[in-house]
Amino acid sequence: MKTGIDAISFDVAKIHLPINTLAKARNIEPEKLEKGLGLIKMTLPDIHQDTVVFGANALTKLISDHNINLNEITRIYVGTESAIDSSKPISSFLIALMEQKFGENTLSECDVVDFTFACIGGVDAMQNCIDFITLNPTKKAIVVTTDFAKYDLNSTGEYTQGAGALAMLITSNPRIIAFENNWATSTKGVFDFFKPFRTISKTAITGNTTNEPWFENLESEVEIHKDQPVFDGQYSNQCYMDRTRDAYFSFKKLKNTTETVYDSWNSIVMHLPYAFQGRRMLSEIYALDASNTIISGDEDTSEYQNKLKEISKSEAYKEFVNEKLMPAEIASSLIGNLYTGSIFMGLLSTLAHFYDTEKEISGSKFGFLAYGSGSKSKVFEGTIQQDWKLAIANVNLFETIEKSFEIDFETYNKLHKKEQKISVRTPKTEWLLDRIENEIPNLIGARYYKWVD
Ligand SMILES: CC(=O)CC(=O)SCCNC(=O)CCNC(=O)[C@H](O)C(C)(C)COP(=O)(O)OP(=O)(O)OC[C@H]1O[C@@H](n2cnc3c(N)ncnc32)[C@H](O)[C@@H]1OP(=O)(O)O
Secondary structure (H helix, E strand, C coil), X not given: CCEEEEEEEEEECCEEEXXXXXXXXXXXXXXHXXXXXXXXXXXXXXXXXXXXXXXXXXXXXXXXXXXXCHHHEEEEEEECCCCCCCCCCHHHHHHHHHHHHHCCXXXXXXXXXXXXECECHHHHHHHHHHHHHHHCCCCEEXXXXXXXXXXXXXXXXXXHCEEEEEEEEEEECCCCEEECCCCEEEECCCCCEECCXXXXXXXXXXXXXXXXXXXXXXXXXEEEECCCCEECHHHHHHHXXXXXXXXXXXXXXXXXXXXXXXXXXXXXXXXXXXXXXXHHHCHHHHHHCCCCCCCCCCCCCHHHHHHHHHHHHCHHHHHHHHHHCHHHHHHHHHHCCCHHHHHHHHHHHHHHHHHHCCCCCCCCEEEEEEEECCCEEEXXXXXXXXXXXXXXXXXXXXXXXXXXXXXXXXXXXXHHCCCCCCCCCCCCCEEEEEEECCCECCECCCEEEEEEC
């Protein structure tokens, strides 16, 4: 019996800043961002959007487009690193909104929870659901990934921002992809990228709410959660490379093979914090696992690093990238980082690309290299199923992204600093954040959402 993804839907932020506009404003060579990192646009949430909104929109589409009977859904597991509450999971908001839209008590027996391990939380949620469905083949589960990749202004992460969600139906005998039961993991506790709680002085809080009675009761130091991470970009790349390499070779051990595993993969889908991360990081695995070993030695030496650079510039590697990695990069270039959703958006981008170019991929194998800062990598593989085309026929990935609304630099700045007061785009046929109760600057209260037709 096979287990995997039967249906997939997405919702990404509908406004974007062209990377060119950011490059000019920050005095960065546009070619570095476009040709060096593969960036074209970065999507940003409007003021009525947050990670609940993206998740709810993707989930609503999945349920409506595939006529899913909610009584059949046993689990909704969410991968996110952009939680809006330290106790109440995003999945708890999602069931309330789905019951509001599709009927009361339709999910009252459904198990829901969030998984957090930076960008790999969605893969953890999916692996868990796959194990569950393998044990309970008549049941169905849904995995939602939802995030807002927000970085500080002027930081090296600024050009990799993005926002959105994906929702995937996990079943037995799936129509899109069935996963093999080999999941290799590499883990190491590091501080390459993280979002610590920070404290601010009560006196730094301003605005009308400081007149409210409960404000008096706040401690002089207030603990806050900031959306933007603390990170060391180059070190995070090194951690990414080390973990994915180690997980890849563990995967070979699990499969008990000495063959070059990636040769058996039609496509390789990796976590993409920006479009070209995969191609920049995979050269080591490419070289180490080639049948004629072309690299050896101490990885910390400049000789080894130069050899890697040389390999990544070779015609053979460029051809390999074009064949196996490029289809997953297309959506990433136009969206930006989706954190937990990036690897699944890479899968959808690959499928949509082959759908549009009418390439038949049924029966072919896809390899997955997932990464989450902190840090963990998982390597696994799956086989594309006979009905994949049917299952993604109405997804319209590239057509939808194409309709994204371009904003100027001033609007971007206002949105980033939370100074924008009205929505840039009028919401239509989607969920929106209606109000936040007890909001004070830097502190967030209860959030309420509504569906607009
Ligand atoms: C955050 C997650 O989602 C989890 C993870 O994956 S962690 C790993 C990734 N880390 C992050 O995304 C953290 C946030 N991002 C960052 O800090 C940065 O964007 C980054 C570290 C990823 C990149 O850093 P950077 O300093 O801007 O770029 P840099 O590493 O120098 O690379 C620039 C590339 O453009 C190329 N380039 C520069 N100028 C160029 C030009 N004019 N024309 C063409 N290419 C050019 C460079 O040669 C280089 O490419 P190669 O190394 O492949 O040759």
